[in-house]
Amino acid sequence: MQIQLTSDIETALAEYARTQGLPPDTLALKALREYFLPSPETGGETEEKKETLTDYPEEHIGGISSSEHAVKTDISMQFRERVARLAEKHRDRADDTEKERMTWIAEVRRLYENIEEWFGELTEAGYMSVEYSQLEHIEHEDFSENISIMELCFAGGSRIIIEPTGTNIIGAFGKADLYFRGHREEKVLLLLIENEDRHLRWELWKSSDERDKFPFTRNTFEKLLNGWLEKWAEI
Amino acid sequence: MGRNMKGTKETLKEAIRTYNDLREICSASREAALRSPNSPVAGKIFSTDKKIRKRDKRDIINEHFDSLQRKITEFCILDIVATFEKSVFRRIGNAYGEIKNVVEDGYEKRLSKREPIPFYIASSSFVKDREDIRNLSGVKKLLENKIPEDLFEKLTEIIEHRNWLSHGKRANVGKESGLRIDEMYDALNQIFDRI
Numbered sequence: 001m002q003i004q005l006t007s008d009i010e011t012a013l014a015e016y017a018r019t020q021g022l023p024p025d026t027l028a029l030k031a032l033r034e035y036f037l038p039s040p041e042t043g044g045e046t047e048e049k050k051e052t053l054t055d056y057p058e059e060h061i062g063g064i065s066s067s068e069h070a071v072k073t074d075i076s077m078q079f080r081e082r083v084a085r086l087a088e089k090h091r092d093r094a095d096d097t098e099k100e101r102m103t104w105i106a107e108v109r110r111l112y113e114n115i116e117e118w119f120g121e122l123t124e125a126g127y128m129s130v131e132y133s134q135l136e137h138i139e140h141e142d143f144s145e146n147i148s149i150m151e152l153c154f155a156g157g158s159r160i161i162i163e164p165t166g167t168n169i170i171g172a173f174g175k176a177d178l179y180f181r182g183h184r185e186e187k188v189l190l191l192l193i194e195n196e197d198r199h200l201r202w203e204l205w206k207s208s209d210e211r212d213k214f215p216f217t218r219n220t221f222e223k224l225l226n227g228w229l230e231k232w233a234e235i
Numbered sequence: 236m237g238r239n240m241k242g243t244k245e246t247l248k249e250a251i252r253t254y255n256d257l258r259e260i261c262s263a264s265r266e267a268a269l270r271s272p273n274s275p276v277a278g279k280i281f282s283t284d285k286k287i288r289k290r291d292k293r294d295i296i297n298e299h300f301d302s303l304q305r306k307i308t309e310f311c312i313l314d315i316v317a318t319f320e321k322s323v324f325r326r327i328g329n330a331y332g333e334i335k336n337v338v339e340d341g342y343e344k345r346l347s348k349r350e351p352i353p354f355y356i357a358s359s360s361f362v363k364d365r366e367d368i369r370n371l372s373g374v375k376k377l378l379e380n381k382i383p384e385d386l387f388e389k390l391t392e393i394i395e396h397r398n399w400l401s402h403g404k405r406a407n408v409g410k411e412s413g414l415r416i417d418e419m420y421d422a423l424n425q426i427f428d429r430i
Contacts, residue, residue, distance in 0.1 A: 170412050185308065207418060
């Protein structure tokens with residue numbers, strides 16, 4: 001193996017070899033051997049004391065120039081700061097993602113609780129029931145075990161499905177599909193919208209037209225279900 | 236050019252017609268399966284899983300066709316956007332040739348004997364061609380502030396949604412849009428009328 005030394009290292013090596021009374025080649029070999037093949041007694045110490053090859057020749061062969069050393073130290077500082085900033089940034093992002101996930105789970109639960117409350121009278125009378133089923137992992141990237149599909153079951157097998165599809169949606173915090181079982185092509189959207197004051201509310205969207213957007217309330221929901229039951233349950 | 240424009244609009248119309256046909260076929264098949272839930276055709280829908288067998292057959296049939304309907308919608312959105320992209324790039328090719336000629340001729344007229352005009356020899360290189368635009372995001376960039384804002388927003392949503400679908404609905408590639416397929420078709424049609 002041949003090593004091409006830079007002129008400053010070569011000069012420093014020659015100078016130090018002269019003071020030690022050794023040929024430069026022998027000194028260079030000695031330095032490399034000490035660095036890479038430390039004796040058992042000194043190995044730990046050498047490794048602990050010498051972090052890089054840049055540090056090593058500083059003591060053994062007179063060192064690099066102070067300006068070059070300063071530049072290298074500066075770059076090293078910048079690199080370390082950048083790595084730390086990157087780690088912080090991604091820690092914040094991970095925190096945000098977790099916060100978003102928890103908010104989404106809580107808001108879907110709140111939605112289900114509201115609906116159960118709206119129809120409490122009908123379920124107690126036995127006219128309808130509420131069931132929950134599992135979301136299919138394959139269809140939902142941000143799948144969560146803590147979120148289920150809500151099914152409102154009416155007599156004769158008619159079912160209304162509320163299927164939370166996730167938070168990766170344009171213009172809203174999250175989305176759930178709302179449809180009459182067997183008629184998914186005519187689904188409407190339940191969108192969780194964030195106000196300017198960061199307050200979240202559910203809206204029912206039949207299309208992107210402003211006239212087809214409504215706050216999701218007991219009234220708007222019952223009106224929608226009335227129409228669907230009339231059309232598809234023929235009652 | 237006129238005949239070509241009509242042709243590209245027709246292919247887009249064909250794509251939405253395919254969607255409507257598939258949707259109707261799906262709906263008719265569902266009705267048929269519900270009418271005869273014990274028929275061999277309907278039987279193929281049912282899983283042998285004991286838990287599923289305990290469920291109401293009607294519900295299983297409906298669930299199966301809801302799932303098919305979702306797939307049909309997704310495939311047709313991809314088809315409509317792909318048809319739009321293909322037609323837009325055909326039009327970009329035509330526009331490039333014409334704009335290049337106009338630029339070369341117009342710039343040449345400004346030549347005078349007294350002083351040269353900058354980059355005269357490379358004036359046509361200042362015209363964007365298909366290689367410069369590359370994909371729908373490039374087309375979108377081209378149309379920014381050139382079409383109504385709401386239409387531009389819809390185009391952005393459609394591209395995002397297409398990316399989301401074609402990359403496996405992953406969270407970091409594209410986003411889902413709340414636009415219905417007919418709204419997407421209308422928006423792309425309107426853009427066609429303007430370019």
